[in-house]
Amino acid sequence: MPSVVLDHRGPPIAVVYLSETGTSQSLAERLGRRLRRLRFRAAVLGADDLARVAAVLFAASNTHPKTANDEVPIVILLCATTGNGEMPRHARRLWRFLLRRALPATALAGLPFTTFGLGDTSYAHFNFAARKMHKRLLQLGAHELCPRGEGDESASGGVEAAYAVWEQVLANRLQDLYACPPGVNVLSDDVLLKPEMPVTVEDGSTAMKQTTRDDVVQSRVCGPVRAAVVVRNERITPPTHFQDTRAFHIKLSADTPGIVPGATILVYPENDSDDVSTLITAQDWTAVADVPLAVPATVRKWATTTPLTLRTLLTYHLDIGCVPRASFFEVASFFSSGNEQQREKLRELGDAGNEEFTQDRYDYADRPRRSALECLLEFDSVKLPLEYILDVFQPLRPRQFSVAQYDAATAEVGLLVAIVKYRTILRRIRQGVVTRFMARLAVGNAILVEVSAPQTPPPPADKPVLLVGPGTGVAPLHFLMAQRLSLPRDAESPSTLLVFGNRLHDSDFYYHKEWLQHPSASESRSTASGISVLTITPSTKILACFSRDHTDDDTAPRLKYVQSALKITSVAREVGDMLAHNGGYVWVCGSKGKMPKAVRAAIHDALEATLGKGEGMAAISVLEKQGRYIEETW
Structure with a gap:
């Protein structure tokens, strides 16, 4: 029998990416090229390709005893974390598949694997999804090929800096375990590899x-992707204001x-x-x-x-x-x-x-x-x-926008869209790909959309709720408030407290006119702090603060940000009682960065003032476990 000449080393390697924005996919493709240069057989798979990923994960347990050991694949997962410590949208089917109770503790026995997490320490649950995935694979019997790695988008050099270090550790480990066959050498960086996806x-x-364009839109309607029609695309900020924010409404199918x-x-x-x-x-x-x-x-x-x-x-x-x-x-x-x-x-x-x-x-x-x-x-x-x-x-990936309004009778959905347009350090104008596209759409144009249900159920109507949403983060909170306001409300109804923030009261106080039109609405504004208090019903109140407005008394401290409003003594007392004694919920929406952490710190202090020093962290942990602390930032 003639001998087989190998042109590769080691077992096949599956590089699986669990991606939300495309970064983990990009790094997975980069790793695949690196491994092929090292003469490994590497395939890059998306977590949404469940059949192929499952076949790879369970290959060790399904392998016939007589099959050579080096054909049990190695699995490398690059996993992003999204939302409130959740799996990326396209990886959720895989995650549910791995959580099945019927899977024994030996389901992945014999499978060598490792993971790299893509996260951001500006979020409360840093790399939570990757850590959960790594732990679950160990629970199912897989063994760690090399230590897992973690990248932080907020660190110097971003995720890629930590990834480069981890990738080298992984490459060294693989080369130590598997030598090249005689006569086979690694490929240098100046050798062009074959295209991974040839066109x-x-x-x-x-x-x-x-x-x-209409024909193209219709040709792409498939599965969850559906066509919608633009019914409103109207700027709601003044023409003199630097930020173009749109009320963007679409009509979905019945x-x-x-x-x-x-x-x-x-x-x-x-x-x-x-x-x-x-x-x-x-x-x-x-x-x-x-x-x-x-x-x-x-x-x-x-x-x-x-x-x-x-x-x-x-x-x-x-x-x-x-x-x-x-x-x-x-x-x-x-x-x-x-x-x-x-x-x-x-x-x-x-x-x-x-x-x-x-x-x-x-x-x-x-x-x-x-x-x-x-x-x-x-x-x-x-x-x-x-x-x-x-x-x-x-x-080219779709962009998510929170639903701000919904009319079930007409299937009309309203979005609050801030058009991304700015000048860089080179003084060049830059525009966001998605919002640039949306800004030029006219009423009657067809677009492709997908409806995505929330990962965490919204706060129930029979419980008090604290809503914190600066800028366009107010969009989903506006939807929730509209639902609650449509129900019979009185002084005994569960309270709704919205803390909103933006730059200027007269330019970007979103939904201000709508809320003022409520029959019982009234507004007052503190000349000292600059805070606007908009009382819609006895149990529904909005605190609004604006970072660039000036007070009548410029020597008085201004409360510029949402976290500052939460530190007002009366507000902190209300929040503490709502969460500690009345089964209240918290829903924080908006940009990532300092805001979510500052809001969390203010709520922590409010709980400590109510429950006692040293109790705030434990109380927030309980809220999160009970699904009563919802944080959606981007």
Whole structure:
């Protein structure tokens, strides 16, 4: 029997990403390339591909005893944490699958694995999802190949700095365990790997007429993705105000399941057609721009447009407006010709393991928020082959918006959308890909959306609730308040206290006019603190503070932020009693960073004032375990 000549080392390796924004997917693809250069057989899988991921996880327990041990795969999971310590949306089916009670403690016996968590210490539950996943795999009998790693987006160098260290530890461990076969060497960084997801022109295809946008939208309706119609897109901040905030309303189909407070709408964006044309021209793709493409089956799961051409792929499915990661520059460097200086710079920007080059990449791309399109226009020596396009550009992902209003009778959903538009340190205007798309939509336009139910049920109507929502974080809280106000209310009804914050009372006090129109509403404003108190009913009250308003007495301290309002003695007493003695709930929504921590600290102090010194932390822990402390930040 002839001997088999191996061109790889060790067992197959599955790199599984559990991603919300795409960062863990990008790192998984980077790890896959690194492992292939080291001559391992690495496959990168998304957690939403449940059948393939489950087959890999349970391969050890299902392997026939006579099968060689080195064919039991190694599993490496890169897991992001989202929301209040939750699994990413596309990984929740996998998580539920692993939580089945029927699984024995030996279900994953013999499976070597490790994990890397992508988190942010500005959130209360740092890397909670990755830690839960790691613990669960151990409970099911898998064994740790090497220590798990954790990255912190708020740390110096972000997640990638910690990841680079962990990746090297993992690579060293694998190379120690598995030697290369004789005559097989690792591939150097200057060797171009085959495309992971090759794109080609369909055999015998010719350019076709461009399809209409409405036809494209309808072709993508599948499963949870549904078409909606824009019925309102109106700016609600004054034209003189720097922030353009929209009341963006859509009409869903009549068969849409019921929507409750905390639900989100995922809006599927589109790239600007002029930007797409600019890229096609710059890359000399005009001749193939409107020819049907052939892509791997796994790509067809998310690139659903029919027909799929290069133009529709770039318009609806690939993110040409994002800030590129190291892998973008790494792959692009292989296709730079005629300009050695540009080629060398691309190699440096693509070197994720070099600390100096990482800083250079931050200064060039991240800090000024340069887009992938801009980078390709500046590095004009790069001409990308069609087959590598999916190795260069990331998927264009939907953006979540909290439901602010919902009319079940008409299936109309209202969103509160702050249009992202700002100047960078280079004085260039930058716009958010999704909100730029939404801003240009007209009433009657069709868009693609997905309805996502909340992970945590909203506070019940028969319990008092503290709502904290600065800026557009007030959106889901407005929905909850509308539901509670629609019920019969009196002085004995459970209290609703909303603490709202923004910059200017007269410019961005969202829903102010609506609330004032309530028959029993009244408003008073402190000349000393600047706090507005809007009493809607005897049991429903809003405290609003504004960071850029001036009080009549400029020597008096102003309460600028929501956490400051919570520290007012009477408010702290009300909050403490509500949570400690009356079964109250807390719901905090808004931007991540200092706000959620400061609000948590203020609630901690209020509970200690009510329960006694040293009791605040334990009380908050109880609230979280009971589902009474809900925190949704982004």
